Amino acid sequence: MPHSAVTLESQLIVRSGIAQEPIPAMTLPSSAVARRTPDIARVGRRGVARWRTLIALALAAVVGFPATAAIGATDAPAASSSLSVAVAPGGNGVITAPVFSVTFSVSNSGDAPAPGGPVSIALTRTALATSADVSAWLSSNTRAETEVANTTVTTVAARGTSTAAAAVDLAAVGAASLAPGAYPLSAAFSSAQGDLVAHTVIVVPDAAASTGGVGVVVPITAPPTTTGLLTVDDLKTLTASDGALRTQLNAVTGTSAILAVDPAIPAAIRVLGTAAPASAQQWLADLLALPNTRFALQFGDADLATSVAAGAGAPVSVPSLDSYMSARNFPSTPAASGAAPTSSISDSGSATPTGAATPTPSGRTLPTLAELLDIGTARANVFWPATGSATAALVTALSTANSDGAQPVTLIASSAVSAGSGGHADAAGAGLLVYDDGASAALRSASLASDSVRQGASIAAASAYASFATRAAGANSPLLVVIDRASGRSATGLRTAIAAASTLSGRSAVDLDALLAAPAAAVTVTGGSAPDDGRVSAVQGLLDDESRLSSFATMLADPTVLTAPERAGILQLLGNVWLGAPDQFATAVSDHHDATTKTLDAVAIVPPSDITLLASSAPLTFSVRNDLPWPVTLTLNASPNDPRLIIQKSTAVSARAEQSTRVQVPVQARVGSGESTLELQLRSSTGAAIGPDVRVAVTVRAEWESIGIVLMSVLIGAMLVFGVIRTVRRLRRRSRARAETHEDPNAAPRGEEDADG
Numbered sequence: 061m062p063h064s065a066v067t068l069e070s071q072l073i074v075r076s077g078i079a080q081e082p083i084p085a086m087t088l089p090s091s092a093v094a095r096r097t098p099d100i101a102r103v104g105r106r107g108v109a110r111w112r113t114l115i116a117l118a119l120a121a122v123v124g125f126p127a128t129a130a131i132g133a134t135d136a137p138a139a140s141s142s143l144s145v146a147v148a149p150g151g152n153g154v155i156t157a158p159v160f161s162v163t164f165s166v167s168n169s170g171d172a173p174a175p176g177g178p179v180s181i182a183l184t185r186t187a188l189a190t191s192a193d194v195s196a197w198l199s200s201n202t203r204a205e206t207e208v209a210n211t212t213v214t215t216v217a218a219r220g221t222s223t224a225a226a227a228v229d230l231a232a233v234g235a236a237s238l239a240p241g242a243y244p245l246s247a248a249f250s251s252a253q254g255d256l257v258a259h260t261v262i263v264v265p266d267a268a269a270s271t272g273g274v275g276v277v278v279p280i281t282a283p284p285t286t287t288g289l290l291t292v293d294d295l296k297t298l299t300a301s302d303g304a305l306r307t308q309l310n311a312v313t314g315t316s317a318i319l320a321v322d323p324a325i326p327a328a329i330r331v332l333g334t335a336a337p338a339s340a341q342q343w344l345a346d347l348l349a350l351p352n353t354r355f356a357l358q359f360g361d362a363d364l365a366t367s368v369a370a371g372a373g374a375p376v377s378v379p380s381l382d383s384y385m386s387a388r389n390f391p392s393t394p395a396a397s398g399a400a401p402t403s404s405i406s407d408s409g410s411a412t413p414t415g416a417a418t419p420t421p422s423g424r425t426l427p428t429l430a431e432l433l434d435i436g437t438a439r440a441n442v443f444w445p446a447t448g449s450a451t452a453a454l455v456t457a458l459s460t461a462n463s464d465g466a467q468p469v470t471l472i473a474s475s476a477v478s479a480g481s482g483g484h485a486d487a488a489g490a491g492l493l494v495y496d497d498g499a500s501a502a503l504r505s506a507s508l509a510s511d512s513v514r515q516g517a518s519i520a521a522a523s524a525y526a527s528f529a530t531r532a533a534g535a536n537s538p539l540l541v542v543i544d545r546a547s548g549r550s551a552t553g554l555r556t557a558i559a560a561a562s563t564l565s566g567r568s569a570v571d572l573d574a575l576l577a578a579p580a581a582a583v584t585v586t587g588g589s590a591p592d593d594g595r596v597s598a599v600q601g602l603l604d605d606e607s608r609l610s611s612f613a614t615m616l617a618d619p620t621v622l623t624a625p626e627r628a629g630i631l632q633l634l635g636n637v638w639l640g641a642p643d644q645f646a647t648a649v650s651d652h653h654d655a656t657t658k659t660l661d662a663v664a665i666v667p668p669s670d671i672t673l674l675a676s677s678a679p680l681t682f683s684v685r686n687d688l689p690w691p692v693t694l695t696l697n698a699s700p701n702d703p704r705l706i707i708q709k710s711t712a713v714s715a716r717a718e719q720s721t722r723v724q725v726p727v728q729a730r731v732g733s734g735e736s737t738l739e740l741q742l743r744s745s746t747g748a749a750i751g752p753d754v755r756v757a758v759t760v761r762a763e764w765e766s767i768g769i770v771l772m773s774v775l776i777g778a779m780l781v782f783g784v785i786r787t788v789r790r791l792r793r794r795s796r797a798r799a800e801t802h803e804d805p806n807a808a809p810r811g812e813e814d815a816d817g
Contacts, residue, residue: 142170143216146513147181147247147258149228152560153520154263155238158230162209164247164258165223165513168216176216177250181209181226183233187241188261191498191528197244198259198521204246208233213249221511240266242524260517261524265566272534272578273570274526275483276561277444277471277495277542278317278554280308280347281361282325284637286648288628289384290328295340304547306339309346311554316562316569317543319354320444321347322361323433324632330432331381333389348436353572355442356435361545362634365449366591368457370599375443375461378429378628380620385426439572440466446636447497447544450476451588452487459490469576471542473497474529476587482537486580493575494583495540498525499564504544507557515553519560526564538570538578545636595642598649602630605656611748612660615692626656662687664751665696665740666720672759677728680707680758682740684723686715694750697741698725705729705736705758713742729760736760 143166150161162181168174182204188194211226230236241264248257282290283304290298298305305325312319326347329340358364358375368374443458450472458470469491477485477494485492502522509515522541529539541561543554562569609626613619629652638645666683673680686692694713706728715721736758742750 142168143174143251143253143256144169145247145249145256145258146511146517147245147260148513148516149245149260149262149520150516152516152563153261153523154265155230156265158236160228160230160262161225162228162245162247163223163225163513163516164211164213164249165221165511166213166216166249166251166256167221167511168218171218173218174216175252176213176222179211179213179224179226179250180207180248181211181228182206182246182248183208183228183235183262184244185235185238187239187243187264188524191525194242194261194521194524194528195498197261200259201257202246203248203257204244206233206235208235223513238264240264240527242527258517260520262520263523263527265527272482272530272536272538272567273574274539274541274562274564274567275493275570275572275575276315276317276558277320277540278308278312278558279357279361279444279543279545280305280312280319280321280325281357281545281635281637282322283547284635284641284644284648285632286629286652288378288625288632289324289331289381292332292335292337295328295332296337299337299339299343301339303339305343307549307551308554309343309350310551311558312352313346313350315352315555315558316571317352317558318572318575319350319352319435320357320442321354321435321438322359323356323435324360324628326435327359327381327432330427331384333385334391335386335389350436353439354435354437355439355444355572356433357444358631358634359433359628360632360635361637362631363449363591363595363636363639364443364445364458365451365454365588366595366599367634368454369591369596370603372599372603374454374457376627376631376634378624378631380429380624381432381628382426382618383621383624387426390426439469439576441468442471442493442572443468444471444542446639447473447500447542448476448587448589449591450585451590452585454588455487455490455492455585467491469493471495471540472585473500473587476585478584478586479532479581482533482578482581483540483575484538484578484580485583487583487585490585491580492583492585493540495542496525496529498522499529499561500542500544503541503557503561504546506560507543507549507554508546509553515556519557522560523564530565533581537581538575539564539567540575547637592642595645598646599630599634601653602633602649605653606630608660609656611744611746612663612750614746614748615663615694615744615750616688616690617693618690621690622659659688661751663692663694663715663742665742665754667754668756670757670759673727673729677726679724679726680738682723682725683720684713684715684742685720687718689717691716692750693745695743695745696723696725697743699739699741700758701737701739704734704760705738707738727758734760 145164145166147162147164149155150163164179164181166174166176183206184204185206188197208230209226209228211224213222213224216222230238242261243264245260245262246257247260248255282294282298285294297303300306326344329336329344332340359377362376364374367376441461443461445454445458450470455470455472459468461468471493472495474494474496477487477492483493483495485494499522502518502525506515506518506522509518526539526541533539541564543557543561606623606626610619610623613622616622633645633648633652638648663684663686666685668682671680682696684694684696692715694715696711696713697709698707698711699709700707708726711723711725713721713723738756738758740754740756744750
């Protein structure tokens with residue numbers, strides 16, 4: 061199944077200020093009533109006037125607001141409307157002056173133009189108390205308390221968007237001295253559908269700026285696929301100038317993002333050797349050249365929680381990828397002369413490729429598995445379960461994975477641990493990297509936003525969540541956010557989200573080593589959800605099929621030609637990208653099961669017809685079918701159901717590729733007549749059953765052998781006697797003829813008339 065066969069819908073974890081219905085009256089959560097001591101210095105009227113003039117001039121030329129603002133969008137009722145609205149304050153939602161800009165947009169998904177109208181922008185001067193209050197506000201249906209600005213939206217074209225901007229002067233509304241915190245902001249649009257309200261927040265920063273850094277984790281993953289590795293066509297498409305993989309790489313280039321790379325992507329390129337598309341080879345070279353710190357995801361970005369729940373163990377990897385390589389694509393290299401790659405681990409846990417190269421009959425050397433999976437200098441044993449799936453049991457299971465010497469570390473959402481953490485944490489000896497899930501979800505929304513206003517709204521929400529994370533963990537503790545896995549985002553959208561994440565709460569970006577070097581806070585894992593039972597059951601079925609195929613493959617000289625692609629395909633189906641497409645996942649699993657079943661049926665005994673044995677001993681001939689592209693070595697076991705037949709119990713079979721092979725099995729009958737049944741079984745060298753058992757009925761008629769011999773003897777004797785008699789008679793005729801010729805020389809010889817007489 062090609063990677064393009066599945067389109068995943070982006071699913072937002074945190075509300076981005078989107079409301080689905082006209083706005084009824086509603087009050088703010090009671091926890092949002094706390095007030096702060098005024099900290100912002102008052103600004104004189106002249107200063108305020110200058111700010112208002114400058115911003116008004118700037119906004120006059122605005123067509124689309126830059127992608128740096130806050131969350132706030134609302135959709136009208138789906139049944140009767142086609143309009144949706146969004147609002148975003150400038151400066152990523154962080155207010156550093158009494159006058160700031162706000163941009164409002166109305167999008168029309170209908171086929172007819174929609175009239176414009178007035179927009180009222182309002183602010184609540186009571187700060188939100190917690191990050192939960194931020195989420196509650198962004199998903200609420202109420203307006204902020206105090207109107208602070210007005211603007212007008214022009215007619216909205218069909219399938220178009222109309223944007224308007226306004227300047228908010230806090231001093232003019234008596235709010236110039238807002239204390240540090242996050243404050244609700246709304247924008248209401250009067251339309252024919254009624255009042256549509258968008259929500260966002262503004263953040264007044266603390267004068268004591270954060271001194272800790274912020275780590276930003278960005279995944280480098282491919283769209284879903286059902287094959288073990290991306291195909292040549294997949295790679296051509298994905299690494300083209302507008303391809304998904306090239307888009308991701310362009311977005312992270314020049315940033316300080318921590319890369320989480322699916323090692324199946326470089327492996328798919330490397331197994332092709334010189335046959336890899338030029339764009340894919342360039343993509344891989346560009347990835348390896350990036351200075352960003354990084355870690356490897358599971359092969360295919362496999363879902364760790366589901367694999368553990370299904371009994372596969374964690375982490376699961378591929379045993380080999382040799383079956384994907386062709387020696388002709390790998391010219392001779394110095395490694396072929398005996399130089400084998402070495403392995404080393406840095407103090408930070410970074411690992412380099414290991415293993416011995418695989419020689420080929422042509423003298424060329426194939427890359428090792430470690431070389432195929434290499435993503436550059438990377439920190440080993442870093443695990444990133446799907447968001448919300450990291451439970452205490454999973455963290456414990458992952459903490460024992462220590463194959464490369466580095467201490468295992470698991471990324472986990474802040475809502476799943478007992479207390480606020482500044483990134484690095486420890487849970488009863490299990491290493492954790494705790495990311496703020498509120499800010500992370502908002503940044504993911506920003507990376508997927510369809511326009512700059514919605515993107516700015518998401519970034520403002522991320523700023524608000526980050527301010528609470530800083531307050532909980534402390535200004536000096538590092539902060540960690542992730543821009544979670546998603547498909548369909550642009551390089552610009554992702555890059556803007558990374559840039560905003562790298563400056564959250566006034567912080568500067570730090571790398572993975574810096575996060576792990578910070579003191580680890582003691583926490584307890586209290587959250588996380590067990591994987592879906594249906595998904596676990598499906599994966600258990602895949603693993604059962606793999607176990608059957610592993611036994612089946614023992615008849616091959618190299619079992620990995622079957623087992624390695626099977627494992628790779630299962631890991632791709634375990635990919636986290638399928639979590640958003642359960643129906644497509646179910647179809648893909650069913651197709652994979654059917655393909656495995658077909659492979660398991662590729663070698664079998666051809667069911668024979670019933671056999672009649674007319675002799676006391678004779679070889680019986682059977683056929684073994686091999687539809688695989690490789691030869692197989694088997695044993696044909698035969699056993700009768702009674703002692704009247706003596707048969708050779710085991711017969712070696714060497715079945716050539718893609719053909720049927722005839723096998724003769726000696727048999728001897730102990731009775732002259734009778735009915736018996738033979739049970740035929742194919743076994744591999746390890747005793748594994750290959751194909752179904754076959755029963756064949758054998759009818760013994762050995763008495764016909766004696767009768768036949770007597771009849772043949774009589775017939776042969778009769779023929780001999782007849783031949784002797786005929787020869788004697790012919791000799792006599794000839795003697796008589798000669799005698800008559802001597803008596804009468806003039807007489808004509810006797811002819812044919814008495815030849816038989």
